[in-house]
Amino acid sequence: MDDVAQFLKNLSNLAPQVFETMGADELYDFVTLIVTFIGAPKYVKNPYLRATFTKLLRFLIPPTDDGDRRHVSDRLSVVLHTHPLAKRFLAPAVMQFFVDIEFTGSHTGAYDKYDYRHEMNQILEYFWQQEDYKQTMVGFARDTKSFVRFVNMLINDSIFSMDEALSKLLSIKKTQVEMQDEATWSRLPPRQRQQRIQTHHQEEGHARYFMQFCNEVLHMLNYLSAEKEVALVFMLPELVNRMATMLNFFLTQLVGPKCSSLKVQNADKYFFYPRKLLSEIAATFIHFSSFDEFALAVVRDDRSYDQNNLRKALRVLSPVMPPADLGVFESFANRCIEVKQQDQEDEAELGDVPEEFLDEITADIMEDPVRLPSGKIVDRPTICRHLLSDETDPFNRQRCTVEMLVPDDELRERIQAFRRERRAAARNGAADAAAAEAAAAAAAEPMITD
Known part of the structure; x- marks a missing residue:
């Protein structure tokens, strides 16, 4: 399949007019191939092969302001509006691949990903302007x-x-x-x-x-x-x-x-x-x-x-x-x-907040404390942000996922009780101060006599 992908890629670069001679059925099958390869990571494990098909998909998108010459005519993009498989699965597949390309394992991956995402940025912008595709992108956000x-x-x-x-x-x-x-x-x-x-x-x-x-x-x-x-x-x-x-x-x-x-x-x-x-x-x-x-x-x-x-x-x-x-x-x-x-x-x-109530990474008071596999306790948002880019426990570098986090309900209740007590004390202190001020003002007023 890599040979097929490279052939189609070179064809789009060197002889794009050939795609104009494709019949409707052939163009339909071409899009089916693109949807399948971009959207099936379980079967197409090579990220660079999937990336090649995103470039081919970019070829079907109408030209942007930068004047992309590889796109030949709007006839090629019409198939995107009539292909039921593409309308249902293609936009979410591109968004998922936007994430997947982060982890290629290649020594040039840190730079390659920007080239591929540049193509995907333009594809997704076009999809957002098409109502059917936009709704599938909103649907992806629900996941x-x-x-x-x-x-x-x-x-x-x-x-x-x-x-x-x-x-x-x-x-x-x-x-x-x-x-x-x-x-x-x-x-x-x-x-x-x-x-x-x-x-x-x-x-x-x-x-x-x-x-x-x-x-x-x-x-x-x-x-x-x-x-x-x-x-x-x-x-x-x-x-x-x-x-x-x-x-x-x-x-x-x-x-x-x-x-x-x-x-x-x-x-x-x-x-x-x-x-x-x-x-x-x-x-x-x-x-x-x-x-x-x-x-x-x-x-x-x-x-x-x-x-x-x-x-x-x-x-x-x-x-x-x-x-x-x-x-x-x-x-x-x-x-x-x-x-x-x-x-x-x-x-x-x-x-002063008790040290046990503080996140061990940010030193901020916790809202939703969770225990990590290492036994350390941090706030859920803190560790979730970390796990988005690195699924390891930051304290021992062992594997860690969101599912492995254990809520510390007892600690959370104590933190909430601490907040309530301090706020009540602050309110009472403010009330006492206001009463004292009022009493002082009353005592300072001159006594009126007949």
């Missing part, structure tokens, strides 16, 4: 375990690609500034200039590659979160903190104090559109703005949360964002101030 892993990969890819792209843009700007000083640049030894130019070109290619990928993934997060049923899954404990910290971090990069260092010449050349990126991020904030757990996760991000970044984003987007969306975004920013203040008050109420 919480699978979708959480899918979103975890999106977050990982977003952070890595943004870091890679922006770090190269910083280097590119530095070289551009040096080259503008012609006198200093011309004094460099020819060999050194040649090496710098070569490195500069490599960094330009690197920046283009990862910025394009980052644009695609952030756009996917945007349109997925626009669907209320899907957005709910993002609010699960193992995802909401990661989403909040990622969005906060991106805001810091794009509108924070050091954002001016990213102003390179010919930014479009690197697919770097800061305002468009900021719009995607703000739209995702808006989609999650109605969820209390998201606002709390945003303000608890001690590393990147900054009210000034939210305010600057509002100013930058005011000329291009619809007024209704700006209003929602501004309301969320205002709400974050209130949530932050309330969270600080709640933390102060608790005072």
